[in-house]
Amino acid sequence: MPPIWSWIVAFGRFWYDFIIGDDWSVAVAVFIGLVVTGILNANRIVGWWLMPIIVVVMTGISVQRASARR
Amino acid sequence: MISTSLLPVLITTFLASAVEATEMVTIVVGVGATRGWRSTIIGAVSGFGVLAVTVVVLGAALSQIPIGPLRLIVGFLLLVFGLQWFRKGITRVAARGLAGMAGEDPHDAAEQWTGPGMDWTAWVLAFKGVVLEGLEVAFIVVSFGAGANNYGVAIIGGAAAIVIFLGIGFIVHRSVRRIPRSFLQLIVGTLLTSFGTFWSVEGLGVNWPASDGTIVALLILNVATALTFITVLRRRAPQIRAAA
Numbered sequence: 001m002p003p004i005w006s007w008i009v010a011f012g013r014f015w016y017d018f019i020i021g022d023d024w025s026v027a028v029a030v031f032i033g034l035v036v037t038g039i040l041n042a043n044r045i046v047g048w049w050l051m052p053i054i055v056v057v058m059t060g061i062s063v064q065r066a067s068a069r070r
Numbered sequence: 071m072i073s074t075s076l077l078p079v080l081i082t083t084f085l086a087s088a089v090e091a092t093e094m095v096t097i098v099v100g101v102g103a104t105r106g107w108r109s110t111i112i113g114a115v116s117g118f119g120v121l122a123v124t125v126v127v128l129g130a131a132l133s134q135i136p137i138g139p140l141r142l143i144v145g146f147l148l149l150v151f152g153l154q155w156f157r158k159g160i161t162r163v164a165a166r167g168l169a170g171m172a173g174e175d176p177h178d179a180a181e182q183w184t185g186p187g188m189d190w191t192a193w194v195l196a197f198k199g200v201v202l203e204g205l206e207v208a209f210i211v212v213s214f215g216a217g218a219n220n221y222g223v224a225i226i227g228g229a230a231a232i233v234i235f236l237g238i239g240f241i242v243h244r245s246v247r248r249i250p251r252s253f254l255q256l257i258v259g260t261l262l263t264s265f266g267t268f269w270s271v272e273g274l275g276v277n278w279p280a281s282d283g284t285i286v287a288l289l290i291l292n293v294a295t296a297l298t299f300i301t302v303l304r305r306r307a308p309q310i311r312a313a314a
Contacts, residue, residue, distance in 0.1 A: 014190055019147065021154040030150050030270075034142070038274045048276050051267050052288060055153065056295050062157045063299050067164075 023065060029058045076223045083214045083227030089282055090206040091231045093265060095239035097199035100258035103246040104155075105192035113193035117200025125208050132212050137205065142273025144202045145266050151195070152262025159256025160296050164303035168250055195262075202269070207232060256296060264288040 020027050033054040040047030102110035125132060207228045215224030246254070268278065268285050278284035 018191060018194065019150050021151075023154070023157070026153050026157075027150045030146065030153070034146060034270055034274065037271055037276060041274055041276045048271055048278055048284075051271050052291055055149075055263060055267055055292070059153065059157060059160070059295055060299060062153070063160050063303065066157060066161050067303055 023062050026058050026062050029054055076220055079214055079217075079220065080223050080227045083210060083224045084231050086210045086214070087207045087228040087231035088235060090203045090210070091235035093285075094199050094203035094232075095235045096261055097203075097265070098196050099239045099243050099246055100254070100261055101192050101195045101199075103243065103249070104251065104254050104258050105189055105195075107243075109189035109192040110196045112188070113196030114200045116193070117197040117204065120197075120201055121204040121208070124205070132205075132208050133216075135205065137209065138273050138275060140202060140205070140273070141269045144198050145268065145270030145273050147198065147266070148195075148262045149266025149270055151191075152259050152264075152266045155255050155259030156263045156292070156296070157259070159252060159259045160299050161303065162252035163256050163296075164300045166252060168253055204232075260289065260292045260296060264292050 030051075033051050037047040037050050040050070098110060098114050124135075128135070211221070211224045211228040214227070215221035249257070264285060267288055272278065280287065
C-alpha cells in the first residue's frame with residue numbers, strides 16, 4: 001500500500017474510532033438530536049431540553065449493551 | 071498603574087475569562103491524567119500556537135469569526151467521544167469500584183497510550199479545548215477592550231486568567247494522578263459529555279436557561295445518571311465484578 005494511501009486509511013480510522021467508537025448508535029442519536037434541536041430552534045420552539053434527555057437515554061442503552069457483552 | 075475607571079474592565083475581563091480558562095484547564099488536565107501527558111501537552115501547545123497566530127493576524131477583527139459553528143463542531147466531537155468514556159467509566163467503576171488507587175490496578179492502564187508515536191486522541195482533545203476556550207477568551211478581551219476603548223487592560227485581564235488557571239492546573243495535576251484511572255475516566259467522561267452537550271446546543275444558537283451556569287446543572291445531571299447506572303449494574307449483575 002502506498003504511504004499516502006495508508007496515511008489516509010489511518011486518518012479515516014482515527015476519526016471513525018473518535019466519533020463512532022464501539023457503539024455507532026450513540027453518535028447517530030447525538031447527530032439526530034442536534035438536527036432536531038436545530039429545527040426546533042429555527043421554528044422558535046424551546047429545544048434545549050432534548051440533548052440532555054438523549055444523553056441520559058443513550059447512556060442507559062449503551063451501558064446495557066456493554067454489560068450484556070461481558 | 072491602572073486608573074480606577076479601568077479597574078472594573080480589568081476585573082470583569084478577568085472573571086469572564088476565568089470561566090473559559092477553567093474549562094480549558096479542566097479538559098487538558100483530565101485528558102493528560104487519563105491518556106498520558108506528552109501528547110496532551112503537545113496538543114495544548116499546538117492549540118496555543120494556532121490561537122496566537124489567529125489573534126495576531128486578525129486582531130480586533132477576531133469578533134467576525136463565526137463562533138457558533140465552531141462551538142457546534144467542537145461540542146459534537148467532545149460529546150460523542152465523552153459519551154464513550156462516560157459509558158466505559160460507568161461499567162468499569164460498577165465492576166471494580168474504586169480499586170487500583172495510585173494506578174495499581176493493571177486494568178486501569180487500558181486507556182493510557184503506550185505506543186511510540188503521538189496519541190492523536192489526546193492531542194485532538196487538548197488542541198480543541200485550548201483553541202475553542204482560548205478563542206472565547208480572545209472574544210471576551212476584544213469585546214470588553216472595544217467597549218472600554220482600552221485593549222491593554224482587557225488583554226491583561228484575559229492573560230492573567232489563563233496564566234493563573236494554567237498554574238492551578240499544573241499544581242493539581244500530581245494529585246489527579248493518584249485517582250484510580252477507571253474513576254478518572256468516569257470523571258473526564260462526565261466533564262466532556264457536559265461541556266460537549268452545552269457547546270453543541272449553544273452552537274445551534276439555542277439559549278440555555280441559566281447561560282454558562284447551565285454547565286453546573288448538566289454536570290449534576292450526568293453525575294446523577296452515572297451513580298444511578300452504577301448502582302443498577304452493581305445490584306443486577308454482581309458477577310460482572312468477578313469477570314472484570
